[in-house]
Amino acid sequence: MLKKTELSGVKEIARRANVSIATVDRVLHNRPGVSVKTKEKIDAIIKEMDYKPNLLARRLASRKVFKFAVLIPKESKETEYWKAPLEGIRAAWSEIQLYGVEVSFFLYDLNDRSTFNQEAEKIWKENFNGVIVAPSFISESTTFFKKCEELKIKCVFINSDISNVRPLSYIGPDLFQSGKLAGNLCKYLISEKGKALVLNISRELDSEHHLRKKEAGFKAHFDEARAKVDIEVMSLYNTDYDSVTKALDAYLQSNTIDLIFVTNSRVFTVAKYFEENNIRGIKLVGYDYLRQNLQYVENDIIDFLICQKPIEQGYQALLTLYDYFINQSSVDKIQFMPIDIITKENYRFYKN
Amino acid sequence: MLKKTELSGVKEIARRANVSIATVDRVLHNRPGVSVKTKEKIDAIIKEMDYKPNLLARRLASRKVFKFAVLIPKESKETEYWKAPLEGIRAAWSEIQLYGVEVSFFLYDLNDRSTFNQEAEKIWKENFNGVIVAPSFISESTTFFKKCEELKIKCVFINSDISNVRPLSYIGPDLFQSGKLAGNLCKYLISEKGKALVLNISRELDSEHHLRKKEAGFKAHFDEARAKVDIEVMSLYNTDYDSVTKALDAYLQSNTIDLIFVTNSRVFTVAKYFEENNIRGIKLVGYDYLRQNLQYVENDIIDFLICQKPIEQGYQALLTLYDYFINQSSVDKIQFMPIDIITKENYRFYKN
């Protein structure tokens, strides 16, 4: 039960090299103050021993503190989606806060892009090492990223990506492929020459841009499968239930469709409409493991939900910053989340 | 960047309680040698401070070493499934071996139940603290568990459970529900009054017992959905390709079916048969994220694979022992894995 006392660590390196621990430490962190000769000798020994620093001791002895910010949408009355990433970040934080990590939260309003900049300003005033961003608004986010680069603040993007910038890491779905999977599933729900409606429901144009990628993936699946399914697209900029109801009423008056694919978590709005109007013939597929949605999965109004682990996204985002700064390990530029399929029979076992 | 020096830890508790650090330590580990009065005083302060021990320091200072064993099937020529849990265990091990964890592997042959006992004997001879077991053979596993209880060796079961015993934790699928999900998916693949074949392919009777749970779940789904799908069941005890081919030839000669549900990872055998005989009309659903299976997902012979995160199972199993022994935290008796659905469009993003 007692640990074997095999010689290891800096002490052993120092002994073999005939130098002090401090000198070994200088080499390990390539700090100045070591002659080339001794540095080479020590490097050789390190290599020979295949020395791996004891992370426990390292973190314990280090008195560094890193400050991270979180810039994501606040949970809205309309959808509780953003609770999940926040939960993930909190979970990760509680695991690592002992090791010198401080986290501050800055939440903006998805329905008001000016709030994004307001919160961004606050972040720039303090001295953060890194920030977790959900780049909902393209131009604002691009500006934000540039400014952070100037200030040497490392960015991790979650949930959606934007082009032309290279953050420390992107953690989230492959949106196009996600849409393709939706197509894949829908193929099973309707007949060969069925008719499908792709429904984007989002107030701000920019976030709709991400929805468009899913839309494109959806279509791509049917193209590649050479299926002749008739696909129409509709975008709604008013996200409240009444507006959606009106739009659907109008649309269904003059169209007959077999399936609706809602490109984000607001699929429950449509499900509610189906339920209240007792519409049963139209299949429904959408996004995200939300209480509001699951209830309609349970009673067979929604057939499939596609999920991309929002909690895990937040969790991984903070751990990525931690790995980069505290562990100084290298970090994957892109961390795609799995594309999970949720049905009535497996949702109880899902880990978001 | 420097860590704030707020007083914390045992030292602060000792200061407030007017005792030495050692006394606080005794209370924390409820070791003897502390009067009731001081113990109460210290307990109160601990509570008041909401003291959380620094795990880094704790593990660094602890010289304990724990020995764990792994008793699972070896990877066979027929299916590489068991590579995955092993990989997960190895991954977890590499993360925690710094903290005084030793792991030894004992692999038995799924096609020869006597090898299970042979390996078990070896485990009993050494002095292990815990063991990860895949209890493939019911009676052997039950005996094994009893003996481990005598020897005070904690057991964690993975992949499948057995009744009447209560291991430290079970980590794996809910087999019944897993079958139900299969039914759920198959519903989309065939018409209202289609005909489905449930196919068990397994050499040893016992492991088939687990397959039967999936079979039951499968049927249950159609019962609950009140679908009139005709379900037949066939069990094959010879698992090699030629035997399966012959059995399928014979069966299909006299039966017309729309779908085959294979209750374990050997679905690729059937897929290969379909491919070589150019059978395209029969849908195919089975289990597990294996290279052999994925190739048939890619070329549309297999529609769905159901996966239960075998790597994660191994990973969690070792971490569970770690949590129990090293962290001394409480452990969930049952840790059901999610029931994941794999298709052509999402398998590249799956984490097993």
Added chain:
DNA sequence: TAGTAAATAGTGTACGTACCCGAAAATATT
């Protein structure tokens, strides 16, 4: 009531690394 055993508490070192501070050695300056 001295003497001893048991219960209770404290001191000190170790875990492996980080880093401050000062000493020694090497080099440069006068």
Added chain:
DNA sequence: AATATTTTCGGGTACGTACACTATTTACTA
């Protein structure tokens, strides 16, 4: 050659906890 400067390096303490060992107090025996 003596002094100043820079380069190179070692000593020592700290991080928060575990635990062996020692010291003190209390209870018990004869």
